[in-house]
Amino acid sequence: MPQGSTICIVDDDDDVRESISSFFRSVGLRVESFGAAENFLESSSVANVDCVITDLHMPGMDGLGLHRELRRRGVGVPVIVMTAYSTPEARAEAKSLGAAAFVDKPVDPEILLHDVEAILGDSSQGPPPTFQ
Amino acid sequence: MATNRGPKQGSFKLISSRRGQFALAAAIIASALIFLADALSPIDGAVAVLYTGVVLTLAPLGRRFVIGSGCITAVLTTIAFLIGHADDPLGGAHLRYAVSLVAITITVLLSLRDRSARTTLAEQARILELSHDTVVVRDRSDIIRYWNEGAERLYGWTRAEALGKRCSDLLESLVPIEEINASLEQNGTWSGEIVRTRRDGTRLILASRWLERRDPDGRAVGIIETSADLTESRRALAERLSSEQRYSTIFNSAGFAALECDLSKAMRLVLDSKGPGQDCKSWLFSNPQVLRAAANEIGIYNANSAALAMFEADTVAELTDGNVLLGQLPDSEPALAHIFASLAAGSSLAEIETRCATLHGRIIDAVLRVSVLPDGRDWSRVLLMAFDVTERNEARAKIEQTSVELAHAGRVALLGQLAGSIVHEVNQPLAAIINYGKSGKRWLTRPNPDLTEVADCLDKIVSNGNRAAEVVGRVRALAKKTTPQASSVDMGVLVQDAVSLLAREARAAAATIRVEEANIRGPIVCDRVQVQQVIVNLLMNALHATRGITDRPHEIHVKIDGAAENFIKVAVEDSGTGIEGNPERIFEPFFTTKSDGMGLGLSICRTIIEGQGGRVSASNNDGWGATVGFTLPFNIPAEARWSKPNILI
Numbered sequence: 001m002p003q004g005s006t007i008c009i010v011d012d013d014d015d016v017r018e019s020i021s022s023f024f025r026s027v028g029l030r031v032e033s034f035g036a037a038e039n040f041l042e043s044s045s046v047a048n049v050d051c052v053i054t055d056l057h058m059p060g061m062d063g064l065g066l067h068r069e070l071r072r073r074g075v076g077v078p079v080i081v082m083t084a085y086s087t088p089e090a091r092a093e094a095k096s097l098g099a100a101a102f103v104d105k106p107v108d109p110e111i112l113l114h115d116v117e118a119i120l121g122d123s124s125q126g127p128p129p130t131f132q
Numbered sequence: 133m134a135t136n137r138g139p140k141q142g143s144f145k146l147i148s149s150r151r152g153q154f155a156l157a158a159a160i161i162a163s164a165l166i167f168l169a170d171a172l173s174p175i176d177g178a179v180a181v182l183y184t185g186v187v188l189t190l191a192p193l194g195r196r197f198v199i200g201s202g203c204i205t206a207v208l209t210t211i212a213f214l215i216g217h218a219d220d221p222l223g224g225a226h227l228r229y230a231v232s233l234v235a236i237t238i239t240v241l242l243s244l245r246d247r248s249a250r251t252t253l254a255e256q257a258r259i260l261e262l263s264h265d266t267v268v269v270r271d272r273s274d275i276i277r278y279w280n281e282g283a284e285r286l287y288g289w290t291r292a293e294a295l296g297k298r299c300s301d302l303l304e305s306l307v308p309i310e311e312i313n314a315s316l317e318q319n320g321t322w323s324g325e326i327v328r329t330r331r332d333g334t335r336l337i338l339a340s341r342w343l344e345r346r347d348p349d350g351r352a353v354g355i356i357e358t359s360a361d362l363t364e365s366r367r368a369l370a371e372r373l374s375s376e377q378r379y380s381t382i383f384n385s386a387g388f389a390a391l392e393c394d395l396s397k398a399m400r401l402v403l404d405s406k407g408p409g410q411d412c413k414s415w416l417f418s419n420p421q422v423l424r425a426a427a428n429e430i431g432i433y434n435a436n437s438a439a440l441a442m443f444e445a446d447t448v449a450e451l452t453d454g455n456v457l458l459g460q461l462p463d464s465e466p467a468l469a470h471i472f473a474s475l476a477a478g479s480s481l482a483e484i485e486t487r488c489a490t491l492h493g494r495i496i497d498a499v500l501r502v503s504v505l506p507d508g509r510d511w512s513r514v515l516l517m518a519f520d521v522t523e524r525n526e527a528r529a530k531i532e533q534t535s536v537e538l539a540h541a542g543r544v545a546l547l548g549q550l551a552g553s554i555v556h557e558v559n560q561p562l563a564a565i566i567n568y569g570k571s572g573k574r575w576l577t578r579p580n581p582d583l584t585e586v587a588d589c590l591d592k593i594v595s596n597g598n599r600a601a602e603v604v605g606r607v608r609a610l611a612k613k614t615t616p617q618a619s620s621v622d623m624g625v626l627v628q629d630a631v632s633l634l635a636r637e638a639r640a641a642a643a644t645i646r647v648e649e650a651n652i653r654g655p656i657v658c659d660r661v662q663v664q665q666v667i668v669n670l671l672m673n674a675l676h677a678t679r680g681i682t683d684r685p686h687e688i689h690v691k692i693d694g695a696a697e698n699f700i701k702v703a704v705e706d707s708g709t710g711i712e713g714n715p716e717r718i719f720e721p722f723f724t725t726k727s728d729g730m731g732l733g734l735s736i737c738r739t740i741i742e743g744q745g746g747r748v749s750a751s752n753n754d755g756w757g758a759t760v761g762f763t764l765p766f767n768i769p770a771e772a773r774w775s776k777p778n779i780l781i
Contacts, residue, residue: 013560013564013593015560015561015564015596015599016560016563016564016567018563018564018592019168019563019566019567019568019571019592019596020567022567022568022571022572022588023567023568023574023668024576025571025585026571026575026578026582026585027574039344039361049703057639057640058151059642084556084559085552092395105559105563106559106560106562106563106566107563108566109566109567109571110570110572
């Protein structure tokens with residue numbers, strides 16, 4: 001178990017965000033949650049985050065925009081993209097940006113945890129997370 | 133004759149007084165001469181008899197002059213007798229004296245009687261003058277001998293012009309001469325109608341009464357006739373007859389049922405049983421037995437063919453006996469009470485819609501209109517008109533039903549467009565519930581269970597469950613197919629509900645929806661579901677209009693304004709593309725700007741709003757975009773609601 005790792009969750013839906021946050025905290029992860037991509041980018045967490053889970057559709061900057069911005073800033077943190085309405089185009093772009101995973105909402109937190117664990121445990125090696 | 137004196141009373145008096153002075157002087161001189169002759173002359177004759185001439189001379193001056201002159205001449209006679217014959221033995225002188233006194237006395241008495249007869253005659257002549265009717269006296273040759281003022285007025289000829297003329301020439305009379313002669317011969321009188329011509333040529337219809345004049349020997353010497361003008365009353369009568377005929381023609385040929393009723397007994401019964409000061413209508417409601425008794429007292433004495441057809445009767449008598457119209461159905465009782473109360477309050481007109489039964493028991497909806505005819509007393513003549521509105525009401529009910537179905541179809545279509553949003557709105561809380569459930573279990577199964585976190589998870593599960601249930605509830609309300617139900621609605625809450633239902637649509641359109649309330653004075657009465665449908669529709673259209681706009685923010689502004697006295701106004705303002713052409717056309721059926729749209733949404737909205745007494749409106753904004761909105765009355769009478777549905781298509 002990668003105890004002590006920090007995960008950031010970005011989703012504009014309070015209940016979805018907080019429920020995932022609660023689940024991850026219950027297994028001992030450190031979680032920081034943000035209601036908008038902009039808030040996350042402005043925070044200090046960007047510098048020392050181990051994994052980012054973001055919603056695709058959000059008012060203002062969306063999940064892919066956030067991903068691009070992180071890459072632009074040279075932040076290579078693994079990004080998991082969630083969406084209730086996945087389109088092939090969005091999926092392809094996420095892949096091209098190097099997203100660690102692309103999951104459909106509603107997402108089972110157990111599976112999400114499994115992906116996160118895989119990403120965190122594989123910070124240098126291990127099986128790459130698959131696109132669902 | 134007094135009757136021949138001129139019409140001018142003033143000059144008559146003047147002449148009379150001059151003549152009187154002359155007569156008086158003559159009488160005094162004559163008396164003196166007679167006295168001298170009687171007393172001093174040696175004539176052996178009843179000279180004093182000449183005093184009768186003095187009495188007669190003064191007779192026209194009046195009763196007092198007659199008596200006075202009689203007394204004075206008697207005294208003079210006595211003095212003359214005493215001077216000449218006082219010592220005479222009883223003989224011829226005494227006899228002459230007695231004869232003279234008797235002659236004077238008789239003359240006085242006759243003069244008095246003559247005077248009284250003259251007075252009576254003069255009065256009668258005055259009466260003839262005063263009469264409004266014409267009085268004309270003719271002699272045997274039809275020559276006019278007397279002509280009163282009434283005749284002057286009516287025929288236009290003055291007395292001077294008429295006297296001496298032949299009556300039939302002057303007045304061009306049309307008279308049934310044979311009938312008149314026969315009647316005069318038999319009875320001495322005739323009465324009937326004659327036609328004559330006035331001086332100006334107008335024909336006159338006269339009611340005339342002729343009386344034969346006879347001399348003391350009983351020979352006919354002419355005619356006295358009196359006539360009155362019938363022309364005006366004839367014309368009025370003819371007019372009345374023709375007016376009655378017109379009324380009767382209208383009554384009989386009217387396309388609607390008309391009945392003539394006598395409500396006098398019924399009204400008397402109502403008014404007699406009701407205490408003074410009690411409200412008639414409510415009193416009748418609480419005393420239905422009086423209402424029924426009064427209904428039984430309604431008399432129908434005439435009905436036109438449309439009325440017979442409407443109530444399926446063959447004769448008027450059937451209507452009266454059957455008492456079909458009133459008091460048979462419980463439905464008609466309030467209508468009756470309304471009519472009685474209106475009439476009792478002094479109204480001459482009452483109208484109400486009710487349900488009644490025909491003689492064959494068929495139920496019909498009818499509008500009854502009761503008007504009290506002016507020629508009836510105490511509601512004895514009342515015209516009752518009945519319009520059969522059964523078909524109209526059925527058609528109206530059908531339209532209402534169609535409107536309800538169409539509105540429902542519109543809502544279902546709306547929900548179809550919203551399906552994605554709805555699924556999302558339900559799925560989000562469901563996902564949260566699952567997450568919190570799993571995380572709660574994890575918190576619980578940790579080596580050191582964190583009960584605070586568990587409690588928090590459970591709270592969130594409950595709140596998310598509620599959130600999902602709310603969404604489902606809103607959708608269900610919109611999907612329901614119910615007849616319109618009026619309820620008290622807070623417009624602000626209704627709009628917010630619609631906005632939250634469309635939250636995701638708004639997000640997808642990258643639009644913000646702002647709601648602004650002003651001057652809200654309380655809830656309005658309307659059908660919640662249908663009005664929400666309208667609001668959702670307007671918001672959807674506004675969101676649609678902003679799609680594709682890149683040079684400005686996608687903004688929708690909902691303004692709820694209660695400033696107007698009687699209605700609340702809801703306007704949805706967008707920053708979209710605006711409406712091409714006449715903005716009001718968007719409410720026409722099948723008008724659409726969407727390739728996949730039917731164009732019924734706004735047309736249904738219009739039907740919904742107008743069905744609740746409101747109005748829809750659409751206009752382009754000054755800058756960009758359009759404003760589409762509606763008004764709804766704060767409170768409209770229950771009977772007006774839904775009663776005037778507009779035909780949708």
